[in-house]
Amino acid sequence: MTKVFNVAKVREDFPILKREVNGKTLVYLDNGATAQKPQTVIDALTKYYTHENSNIHRGVHTLSQEATSAYELTREKIQGFINAPEKESVIFTKGTTDGINLLAFSLGRDFVQEGDEIIISAMEHHSNIVPWQMLCEQKKAVLKVAPINQRGEIILEEYKKLLNPKTKLVSIVHISNTLGTINPIQEMIAMAHEVGAKFIVDAAQSAPHLKIDVQALDCDFMVFSMHKVFGPTGVGFLYGKKELLEVIPPYQGGGDMIKTVTFEKTTYNELPHKFEAGTPNIAAGIATSAAIDYMNQLDWNAVHLHEKELLDYATAQLKLIDGLRIIGEAKEKASVISFVIDGVHPYDVGVIIDKMGIAVRTGHHCTQPLMDWFKIPGTIRASFAFYNTKEEVDLLVVALKRALQMLR
Amino acid sequence: MSIAERQDEVVEEFSMFEDWMDKYEHLISLGKELPIIDEAKKQDNNLIKGCQSRVWLDAQLQDGKIVFTADSDAIITKGIIALMIRVFTDSSPQEIIASDLTFIDEIGLKEHLSPTRSNGLVSMIKQMKMYAIAFQTQV
Structure with a gap:
């Protein structure tokens, strides 16, 4: 079987990615909680x-x-x-x-x-x-x-x-x-x-x-x-x-x-x-x-490169947001980014960006002792799968900036 | 003014907002305006721990009316708390026990009371009614 990886084509295999949430196209960045299913599984x-x-x-x-x-x-x-x-x-x-x-x-x-x-x-x-x-x-x-x-x-x-x-x-x-x-x-x-x-x-x-x-x-x-x-x-x-x-x-x-x-x-x-x-x-x-x-059937070398690119791009873009601190900066890291933003509660951010169609996880992620160790109540977590795109990272960043305007 | 009348007032206030963003901006400003609870009262026995945000609630009986003060670490939660306090303010325990809180649904914020949000609000409302039941015997 020929191995393939083309993100636009891959997205076609996941019907849920076409749906709208609160009038906006869904940007699903909660893959760490659960991943979406291709049509073949359904x-x-x-x-x-x-x-x-x-x-x-x-x-x-x-x-x-x-x-x-x-x-x-x-x-x-x-x-x-x-x-x-x-x-x-x-x-x-x-x-x-x-x-x-x-x-x-x-x-x-x-x-x-x-x-x-x-x-x-x-x-x-x-x-x-x-x-x-x-x-x-x-x-x-x-x-x-x-x-x-x-x-x-x-x-x-x-x-x-x-x-x-x-x-x-x-x-x-x-x-x-x-x-x-x-x-x-x-x-x-x-x-x-x-x-x-x-x-x-x-x-x-x-x-x-x-x-x-x-x-x-x-x-x-x-x-x-x-x-x-x-x-x-x-x-x-x-x-x-x-x-x-x-x-x-x-x-x-x-x-x-x-x-x-x-x-x-x-x-x-x-x-x-x-x-x-x-x-x-x-x-x-x-x-x-x-x-x-x-x-x-996926080309996993290409998938790894794509996920690495998403991680690096999202990390760089998020760091440009004033007061944003990434929690977890290991040298070896998968495409999961947790962060906190000065002066705002993760819950408030999660609620507002959901209104803009963006699904992230907020809270302690079932790791309360880890949150205690970092002395934070919780984080906002964006977790990427191979079907996510750089454009979605951009939408996340725009939504976060908008949320901060409202919250600060 | 009765609890029902105050609920109507809140519903009317929120009917001015055309989109969700204006509505949330208003909610956030209400949250910011809410007097911060006395630090001494931010103790564990007043803490309602949600999975997502925390809520502190204190109640005192003054001249037969209940005075609630509350706080949250999340500003949207705090905005909703401000509305709750406004609706319940200066009410007798009996009025609070008999009240039917419909305004949150009517202003389109029902999702914040969903158990999956786990923000402490549902428990807070329950706790407010519990205080009313407890104070009823003292009136």
Whole structure:
């Protein structure tokens, strides 16, 4: 297949980008929260409910067979997408949060004991803080936080100091949803392995931006959501090394995850089904294939260049605004820009530029401890996808200037 | 003037604005004019924490009427607070309990009361009514 990237042409694939908001053409800069869907994904959802709807892994009838094959095909595509060594290592979840909770439960049961330590970083999303806090409380384990510097980068020397034989787990975000920082995950994984700790990568923000290779990274686990990768909501994936997934207990009990059930004793199904209790979000699971196909036909070298250009251009243009301060100036950064503006509250800015058709996120971005660290109540965040353009950056800047005229 | 009459007054005031920008500019100026709450009252027990903006609310009973003072870190939220205070000003607890706040919808600012905005306003209105219920026994 010929790889292509032409932003005008790519935009044609996303019908929502043509709609109007408050009488203005939508400028969607909230891709960090969720990405828009190409027509092929929308069509796949409709097609499933129109032609294929049936439960998977259960029926002998044709529809069930077709739906099962389509669902399992997605697993293979995700295997390819993250370069997992085998498809049994790819577990369907509801999303990133679900994946982390699964790990906190299943890894936590036998892997973490009283006095053990779990390391996260100062820039984690609440979903990569709270499940570990809950586990630590239950097990009397200790949660350690790797600090960051003013640019919003993890201080590797400090992280190294936290690692010790009591460290059982490290769970770190690959790309910060608030700061855009791309963390040196590969190096951090190697350092964790030296003390025998297992490493979980929160790839929620990196899956839509970076080429992911779990074998090259040598991570023990990885979690991400499809809705941020131009796919449907309600489905995500957990990758785990097979030998680890085999020894940890299931997360939820129910149908599909069992081999035999008697009232005395239940034996669990094999991987990956052991972790997939109950009827999943089949439609979203199947439509995920269309999202992965879409990703695969893009020229990713060109996408990276385009996103880098958007980041650099937006950073330069935003910095020209009087009193604007960018929060998160890591050397390695994805196309996410958080900022605050002197004398105005992010909420007010968000409300006013929404009136001009511009969708950004305002607030603490589910990273309250990070906001506390920077001593700010929240930020305004513009997060770009490959379908965004420089013209949209210009519209953002015009809208911000207008908002400031009103607010100051 | 009753709460209903004061609501009508606000609706009429806002009917002058033709576009959203004029309306918001007015709201912002109301927010700026709102007397800043006494720092001593900006304590956690007066804080209504929204996800997006924070609101402080204090209420005192004076001569059978409730006097609200409030503040917010976001100016648009503060503008709406100024309107709320104006509508409720000098009202008895009974009047506040019985009131039906329709003006925010009528002036086209209903979106600010949506729970997804999480700006503390919905909780503030609830809290205002709670104060009224509590003060009712003292009148």
